[in-house]
Amino acid sequence: xxxxxxxxxxxxxxxxxxxxxxxxxxxxxxxxxxxxxxxxxxxxxxxxxxxxxxxxxxxxxxxxxxxxxxxxxxxxxxxxxxxxxxxxxxxxxxxxxxxxxxxxxxxxxxxxxxxxxxxxxxxxxxxxxxxxxxxxxxxxxxxxxxxxxxxxxxxxxxxxxxxxxxxxxxxxxxxxxxxxxxxxxxxxxxxxxxxxxxxxxxxxxxxxxxxxxxxxxxxxxxxxxxxxxxxxxxxxxxxxxxxxxxxxxxxxxxxxxxxxxxxxxxxxxxxxx
Amino acid sequence: xxxxxxxxxxxxxxxxxxxxxxxxxxxxxxxxxxxxxxxxxxxxxxxxxxxxxxxxxxxxxxxxxxxxxxxxxxxxxxxxxxxxxxxxxxxxxxxxxxxxxxxxxxxxxxxxxxxxxxxxxxxxxxxxxxxxxxxxxxxxxxxxxxxxxxxxxxxxxxxxxxxxxxxxxxxxxxxxxxxxxxxxxxxxxxxxxxxxxxxxxxxxxxxxxxxxxxxxxxxxxxxxxxxxxxxxxxxxxxxxxxxxxxxxxxxxxxxxxxxxxxxxxxxxxxxxx
Numbered sequence: 338x339x340x341x342x343x344x345x346x347x348x349x350x351x352x353x354x355x356x357x358x359x360x361x362x363x364x365x366x367x368x369x370x371x372x373x374x375x376x377x378x379x380x381x382x383x384x385x386x387x388x389x390x391x392x393x394x395x396x397x398x399x400x401x402x403x404x405x406x407x408x409x410x411x412x413x414x415x416x417x418x419x420x421x422x423x424x425x426x427x428x429x430x431x432x433x434x435x436x437x438x439x440x441x442x443x444x445x446x447x448x449x450x451x452x453x454x455x456x457x458x459x460x461x462x463x464x465x466x467x468x469x470x471x472x473x474x475x476x477x478x479x480x481x482x483x484x485x486x487x488x489x490x491x492x493x494x495x496x497x498x499x500x501x502x503x504x505x506x507x508x509x510x511x512x513x514x515x516x517x518x519x520x521x522x523x524x525x526x527x528x529x530x531x532x533x534x535x536x537x538x539x540x541x542x543x544x545x546x547x548x549x550x551x552x553x554x555x556x557x558x559x560x561x562x563x564x565x566x567x568x569x570x571x572x573x574x575x576x577x578x579x580x581x582x583x584x585x586x587x588x589x590x591x592x593x594x595x596x597x598x599x600x601x602x603x604x605x606x607x608x609x610x
Numbered sequence: 611x612x613x614x615x616x617x618x619x620x621x622x623x624x625x626x627x628x629x630x631x632x633x634x635x636x637x638x639x640x641x642x643x644x645x646x647x648x649x650x651x652x653x654x655x656x657x658x659x660x661x662x663x664x665x666x667x668x669x670x671x672x673x674x675x676x677x678x679x680x681x682x683x684x685x686x687x688x689x690x691x692x693x694x695x696x697x698x699x700x701x702x703x704x705x706x707x708x709x710x711x712x713x714x715x716x717x718x719x720x721x722x723x724x725x726x727x728x729x730x731x732x733x734x735x736x737x738x739x740x741x742x743x744x745x746x747x748x749x750x751x752x753x754x755x756x757x758x759x760x761x762x763x764x765x766x767x768x769x770x771x772x773x774x775x776x777x778x779x780x781x782x783x784x785x786x787x788x789x790x791x792x793x794x795x796x797x798x799x800x801x802x803x804x805x806x807x808x809x810x811x812x813x814x815x816x817x818x819x820x821x822x823x824x825x826x827x828x829x830x831x832x833x834x835x836x837x838x839x840x841x842x843x844x845x846x847x848x849x850x851x852x853x854x855x856x857x858x859x860x861x862x863x864x865x866x867x868x869x870x871x872x873x874x875x876x877x878x879x880x881x882x883x
Contacts, residue, residue, distance in 0.1 A: 393766055419766040426759025431781040431858045440777070441767035474862045492767060 345406025379549030435469030479510030678737025690749025748790025752783030
């Protein structure tokens with residue numbers, strides 16, 4: 338498959354999803370450009386996970402469409418890897434860490450030695466060299482989520498879809514994982530979509546933050562995060578612009594009108610390219 | 611490890627040793643025709659094994675129980691995996707399976723002897739029939755009980771069905787399959803004896819029947835003891851196999867394990883109704 342087929346925008350058009358008579362998502366439109374980092378944020382029960390499952394092809398929309406490039410996403414695609422919130426359930430406890438990471442490759446008929454090499458490479462990329470022979474349940478929560486990310490990388494997808502990926506780990510591990518994902522995106526040029534309820538996390542990570550709201554949920558705001566590519570936990574979060582953006586997202590989630598986006602301070606314009 | 615192992619072994623051994631010593635000493639002076647001294651029973655067992663044809667009986671019985679149980683494991687697990695994977699099949703087969711399980715297999719003895727005669731085949735068939743249900747039903751519920759997150763992961767990483775069956779469904783259901791085999795083993799031992807008491811010229815069941823009806827009570831006790839030892843020996847073997855197959859399961863922290871022992875007990879109650 339050519340690279341232009343592999344790297345394509347993921348677009349959602351007029352997406353509706355109902356469970357029986359209960360509508361969860363309505364008339365939802367969004368588009369994610371290749372190589373971008375998009376955070377989808379919304380309150381609990383807003384249908385974030387439903388949206389992610391539609392994006393990943395695990396769930397069929399009631400109407401409307403999800404497309405990757407010009408192909409419909411009506412089943413999981415080889416270009417999209419999913420990292421689930423529940424790492425405990427999503428890593429297979431009867432397989433060693435290395436086998437877990439390499440498992441999707443086994444389905445593609447990759448040879449045993451190539452699988453092994455690739456798994457070790459991906460484990461090293463997430464900062465876990467040398468744990469391949471352990472079982473997932475011998476690792477801490479943060480480390481298990483790193484293994485899940487390594488599996489996504491080994492799958493060699495162009496898009497990494499993450500559902501509340503850091504929701505179940507402690508705060509310190511969470512910061513490390515956020516920076517890890519930022520670094521992976523920068524190094525590998527992959528598209529990352531993170532679904533989260535954490536506004537600070539969404540602003541810290543994303544190039545763009547898409548706010549879901551309403552009952553049934555739809556996109557109520559879509560803002561560009563002009564904080565540049567180089568972010569760090571201490572300074573980025575202390576920027577006045579960071580505070581402005583998080584205030585805007587929070588206001589929207591709380592049901593307020595979109596305040597006009599204040600012009601960013603001049604010194605930040607440089608990084609806005 | 612060796613020290614704790616030794617302590618644990620001693621802790622498990624002292625009571626059986628004490629019971630044997632008490633039995634041996636306490637019954638040594640017995641003149642009761644029906645309850646001969648324990649030492650005589652053991653002696654009779656040894657003598658009959660050495661040159662009374664009991665070894666032949668033991669071999670006959672052992673072959674049958676292994677063949678019947680082995681067949682039940684193969685059929686039960688394969689059918690259980692398929693039925694467990696298909697909700698509709700599971701639903702439509704439910705009542706039939708419940709009926710089959712609720713009918714005591716011993717009730718089939720006359721019919722089986724009539725149709726299959728008195729060779730090894732009817733015994734193997736009977737043991738197979740009785741052991742099948744606990745294995746089949748436990749496999750089905752083991753497949754049903756697999757964490758949905760595991761299945762979702764397999765789907766999103768496009769694991770082909772053969773690989774999914776072999777590396778996801780089968781290992782995921784194994785803890786409960788093993789619990790089913792444990793129950794099946796005790797059923798199989800009962801059926802082995804019963805099948806040899808009715809219409810059989812050979813086997814352990816036949817030995818105790820034969821010696822009993824010729825009032826060789828010590829021999830009968832010896833044979834009964836041997837049946838107990840056979841059952842116990844098989845369950846020890848099973849336990850060892852279990853620990854090899856389920857290393858990952860037993861080493862995990864207890865809070866994430868399902869209580870399959872409890873399930874097996876419920877199953878046993880259902881069987882002995």
